[in-house]
Amino acid sequence: MYGGGNTFEGIKTDSIATEDPTKLAEFEARIERGEKIEPADWMPQLYRKQLIRMIEQHAHSEIIGALPEGTWITRAPGFKRKMSLMAKVQDEVGHGQLLYSAAETLGKPREQMIEDLINGKSKYSNIVNYPTFTWADCCFISWLVDAGAIVNQLANAKGSYGPYCRALDRICAEESFHLKYGHHCVIYLASGTPKQRQMFQEALNRWWPPMMHFFGPSDKISAHTEVLMRWKVKMGTNDEMRNQFLDMYVPKIWELGFTIPDPKLKRVKRQVSGNTLNLIGKNLSA
């Protein structure tokens, strides 16, 4: 579910200088050709470290992310919602399972990763730390947090590391259920009683700021990010992901008659490759 706002700071790129230049060139040529790197292949230390960190953060976010929605499993209204939410939260645990497996192929045991999570040594997506006060908060997550995660995960699925891409292919297939389920829940709240509409509007007000932070801070393109993008570890900037999410989902939220708590968000016309598209402008320096 939650693939957002990975942090890559803290590891120096200097280590590349000590790598075998021939092997490094072969490695980069393989990625350039669009081929996947497999566990048994040679890879630079920096690549291995950054991937472990990224996949591990992603896995932790899934596991912790099962909790805020899990809070509503015992209270889901009606059979249909009850079974759907159980299956949805189960998928998040399943995603964690798949992602830890992918990270394990790089040499870090699951044991150690879970240890680092419990000890607070590893990071994970901050959005999963927010509480869900009502059923509508749970619906917001199912629809929109998952939508944000899909933007990230679809990009990452085109990355260079085979086991991570295969895990993401599986995960993205399940995310389509989450997205449709979440949207279904919100349509029912939107078209329901005034109380139901109010519940979702309040959830939207609570969740919009963490949703924007989910994609991470605006990127400062450094030599470090440049290398990670060349190696197809990082597949797009945080702002690109955030804008893609806004372009796709702000119109859908407005369509349902809800107000997004950001007065700077407005409809703009932007010229893209000759076609005029309706896009959403967002001032992130605010």
Next chain:
Amino acid sequence: MLNSLDPRVNRLPQINQSISPKAPLDQFGTFEVFVQPKEGKSFQHEGIVHAPNLELAYVLAKEAFTRRFTCVSLYVVDTREVFVSPMTEGNNNAYDLIPESTTSTPGNQSFEIYHLAKRGKQHVHVGTVAANNPEEAMVHAREKLNTGKIVFNVWAIATEAIRFTSEEDKELWLTLPEKKFRDASDYKGGDKLKNFLERTKINH
């Protein structure tokens, strides 16, 4: 008493003593999972599960890997039982890197052979050979199962090490196609949305 927004958390048993560090190896060992999506199709490697033994690996793999889509059979094997050839790329066939066997006897143990036909994809079961050990199984597989098409990696697993699905176990997946609530297609909100949009248009 805990005071969480999650009623389930408030019901958890009280922990009186301070939490001690968890025992090592509580994640157990790993087992490789292979799934057959349809009758007549080959088994394909899908991933791993952590489990305390082979039988539990089978039980846990079933829901971890086959709770969606179609499945008619599944099997698992301890990761340590998978014998792996070198990995190749480009036009190099993994079979070309397998050392010649010293003996040429056919052998009396059965081995399952798997090929990686495309880098980035999963290993697929291609056949069974008889051999005395996994090294020889690879050599026999080169004679029997190497079609000349590039294979990037070969796996050999002793058949007896595998926990297969029995004929009776096949009914485990009987109701899988009915679990529509796990599928995006079960959440059609289009009509409800259309009605809502029409209603709000009239009101405004």
Next chain:
Amino acid sequence: MDHTPLKELLYKMADDQLILGHRNSEWTGMGPLLEEDIAFSSMAQDKVGQSLALYTLLHELGESDPDTVAFTRNANQFHNCQLVELPNQEYDFSLIRHFLFDTAEALRFEMLTRSSHQPLAQLATKIRGELRYHTLHANTWIKQLGSATPESISRLQKSLEYALPFALGIFETSLYEKELIAAGIFEGEQALQQKWLAKIESILSQTSLQLPDLKLIQPIVGGRQGKHTEHLQPLLDEMSEVFKIDPTAEW
């Protein structure tokens, strides 16, 4: 035809499946091992799905729709055995309950594949794979943990002794036992209990666990007549918390 005996049977089965499915779903996201979390959640989903199927059979016999029946009744209108409503406690108890209950459940549905009430026989036949999985899962864990370490064995043993009087309450006889047997709908609780005992004995004998003498245990009954522990009403209040914000609303 008087459907009262049949309805009573369907209600107690449906309520068992719903309440235990609900309890088991509380572990989703908190299970002891990621893979086990997933498996246990699937079985909870199966159970809730089976209760829905049974409430649907009741609806076809003239009862209210499944959501109304499940989300608006009070504890004294539920016919589940008390075993299923007990809080989860630690995982050892959840596993033992799963083992004791699901063994009985699988045997009950197996008997019902021969029921004269065709819709029920069809349902029982259809879900046999799900039940096979539930008992495979339960038996495999009990065999593993029932022989693994002194701690796992003593935890399971303690839970087993605590759960057994409640488990015997599964087989509390119905007011309509004779009618159900005579009509060929169900072979009766006594026949079921005998099969159940043989089955759990055969599994426990493969472990270091000791099955206490059941003759010395007083079964805890009453659930089938609407008498419950103090745990059921809070469970139902929680389950219907959102539903009852506006029962006429669509969620």
